[in-house]
Amino acid sequence: MDLVAGVIANGVLMGAVYALIAFGLTIIFGVMRVVNFAHGEMVVIGMYAGYFLWAAFDTHPLAAVLPAAALLFLIGYLLQFHLVQHFLARPAHVQFILFIALALVITGAHLVAFGPNPRGIFSLASFEVYRIGGLRLDAVRSQAAAAALLIVALLWAFLRASRLGRAIRAAADNRTGAAVVGIRIRHVYAVTAGIGMACAGAAGALVAPLFDTHPFLAPEFTLIAFITVILGGIGSLPGALLGGLLIGVAEAAAALVLSPSMKSVLSYGLLILVMLARPQGIIGSPEGQR
Amino acid sequence: MSAPVLEVERLVAGYGGAVAVDGASLSVGAGELLAVIGANGAGKTTLIRAIAGMVRPMSGRIRHRGEDITGWTSDRVCERGIAQVAEGRQVFPSLSVLENLRTGALLRRSRAREAANLERVMALFPRLAERRAQAAGTLSGGEQQMLAIARCLMAEPELILFDEPSLGLAPAMVEMVFGVVRRLHAEGMAMILVEQNVRDSLEICDRAIVLEGGAVVAEGSGAELLASDRVRAAYLGL
Numbered sequence: 001m002d003l004v005a006g007v008i009a010n011g012v013l014m015g016a017v018y019a020l021i022a023f024g025l026t027i028i029f030g031v032m033r034v035v036n037f038a039h040g041e042m043v044v045i046g047m048y049a050g051y052f053l054w055a056a057f058d059t060h061p062l063a064a065v066l067p068a069a070a071l072l073f074l075i076g077y078l079l080q081f082h083l084v085q086h087f088l089a090r091p092a093h094v095q096f097i098l099f100i101a102l103a104l105v106i107t108g109a110h111l112v113a114f115g116p117n118p119r120g121i122f123s124l125a126s127f128e129v130y131r132i133g134g135l136r137l138d139a140v141r142s143q144a145a146a147a148a149l150l151i152v153a154l155l156w157a158f159l160r161a162s163r164l165g166r167a168i169r170a171a172a173d174n175r176t177g178a179a180v181v182g183i184r185i186r187h188v189y190a191v192t193a194g195i196g197m198a199c200a201g202a203a204g205a206l207v208a209p210l211f212d213t214h215p216f217l218a219p220e221f222t223l224i225a226f227i228t229v230i231l232g233g234i235g236s237l238p239g240a241l242l243g244g245l246l247i248g249v250a251e252a253a254a255a256l257v258l259s260p261s262m263k264s265v266l267s268y269g270l271l272i273l274v275m276l277a278r279p280q281g282i283i284g285s286p287e288g289q290r
Numbered sequence: 291m292s293a294p295v296l297e298v299e300r301l302v303a304g305y306g307g308a309v310a311v312d313g314a315s316l317s318v319g320a321g322e323l324l325a326v327i328g329a330n331g332a333g334k335t336t337l338i339r340a341i342a343g344m345v346r347p348m349s350g351r352i353r354h355r356g357e358d359i360t361g362w363t364s365d366r367v368c369e370r371g372i373a374q375v376a377e378g379r380q381v382f383p384s385l386s387v388l389e390n391l392r393t394g395a396l397l398r399r400s401r402a403r404e405a406a407n408l409e410r411v412m413a414l415f416p417r418l419a420e421r422r423a424q425a426a427g428t429l430s431g432g433e434q435q436m437l438a439i440a441r442c443l444m445a446e447p448e449l450i451l452f453d454e455p456s457l458g459l460a461p462a463m464v465e466m467v468f469g470v471v472r473r474l475h476a477e478g479m480a481m482i483l484v485e486q487n488v489r490d491s492l493e494i495c496d497r498a499i500v501l502e503g504g505a506v507v508a509e510g511s512g513a514e515l516l517a518s519d520r521v522r523a524a525y526l527g528l
């Protein structure tokens with residue numbers, strides 16, 4: 001029983017990180033209506049940032065989160081402002097090709113710069129566990145989950161309470177209306193893309209101590225982010241949170257009950273069930289609004 | 291003599307090569323209410339959007355208090371105090387009434403006085419105060435129009451561009467909209483009023499222009515245009 005509880009708990013922890021990744025994907029879609037097919041690549045950039053910070057300075061895993069998020073914010077801002085902006089009015093398949101191209105370029109750059117070999121962070125911290133009652137929680141995973149949830153909560157508050165957050169939500173709701181009240185849409189879009197990709201980057205730094213980093217991890221993260229977002233409801237921020245937790249638990253449960261190599265089976269099963277019963281996702285509204 | 295609040299000179303604007311405003315000129319003095327009338331497709335909305343920085347002029351000049359603002363983006367135009375009550379209201383449907391109003395105060399020019407302005411527009415539109423927590427998309431058409439006007443006032447504009455504010459509203463609400471315009475006029479606000487309610491708008495305006503095919507074909511005081519055979523035949527059905 002303890003084993004089951006432990007596996008589920010660790011699934012929840014992983015789910016919190018998935019939620020952060022999905023949050024980034026869904027905010028980009030919710031505001032600009034573009035789908036970032038290079039989202040997993042952004043996670044991998046964050047992982048490399050985490051890895052190299054650790055390799056150079058032996059930093060605590062959490063210390064890499066801010067630099068990774070800042071780097072990805074910058075990348076996201078510049079990408080949106082100078083590149084994606086020009087594709088906003090283009091058909092979806094053209095945008096798709098743009099982001100696939102971006103993904104390929106990033107993976108290629110990773111290969112050229114860092115090679116194909118996995119790079120793992122070895123730290124004594126990875127052997128630590130927290131004991132809560134009979135539950136044994138992996139310390140690094142717990143910290144990653146706590147940090148992910150904290151980031152999601154802070155972003156949520158930022159979107160609700162700040163002036164820029166209000167501008168982002170307004171621009172998402174009615175683009176023409178945003179121009180009418182004088183919102184600098186291009187800047188607001190770029191900030192949104194920055195935030196979305198910073199979520200991916202922060203999540204990358206958080207999982208760098210958990211998985212070995214290599215260029216080909218990216219599609220897996222992109223896929224998980226997609227399942228998560230579709231499950232919760234496209235464009236819905238609470239949906240991303242719920243979806244992340246569900247996927248985390250589903251993976252953990254499948255790994256325990258079936259086999260670790262089958263860990264995605266339950267997630268996909270869940271996805272198909274939700275698609276059949278509630279195509280807009282668990283929390284999403286039919287037209288994919290926030 | 292000081293420069294007019296707004297001067298538009300031989301403005302040409304349109305969409306991807308198609309010209310919708312074709313050489314229109316106008317000016318709005320301090321505290322002046324200029325009515326713009328014209329048939330569907332005459333280019334009224336395009337004229338408003340070009341002034342507001344939402345459509346890039348192909349040629350011509352737009353000046354605000356003597357300064358050339360041609361081709362400025364909408365955020366900079368808003369920052370100068372030129373605000374819009376746009377065609378179709380353009381409220382933020384999933385944001386609450388209060389949040390909608392606060393988007394009107396994102397500009398640097400008025401953000402410091404957001405609280406005072408909120409109080410002022412809530413007093414002006416008690417219906418909005420009652421519904422402050424309601425999503426704007428669930429308001430009635432008339433309430434949404436109130437919201438669009440109130441949101442525009444949150445920016446502390448010195449020139450308001452109204453684009454068919456009474457469109458699709460019941461008579462009582464049309465009366466409300468004209469009441470607000472009249473009141474702002476009495477307070478000295480400069481305004482451009484695009485309206486289908488030709489008679490009402492010619493009665494309350496200081497001056498009016500008639501737009502046809504994107505060009506100004508007649509101009510005069512409201513009384514002059516009300517008396518003109520051409521306007522009576524084309525726009526008043528007389």
Ligand SMILES: Nc1ncnc2c1ncn2[C@@H]1O[C@H](COP(=O)(O)OP(=O)(O)OP(=O)(O)O)[C@@H](O)[C@H]1O
Nearest residue numbers: 305308309310328329330331332333334335336337
């Ligand atoms: N976004 C657009 N893209 C292409 N053409 C447009 C666009 N908006 C308007 N037009 C065209 O420009 C011309 C002028 O349109 P505009 O909306 O300015 O007219 P209007 O006088 O406001 O009409 P209405 O009284 O129906 O609101 C029309 O021929 C219209 O078809």
Ligand SMILES: [Mg+2]
Nearest residue numbers: 334335336377
């Ligand atoms: Mg119009």
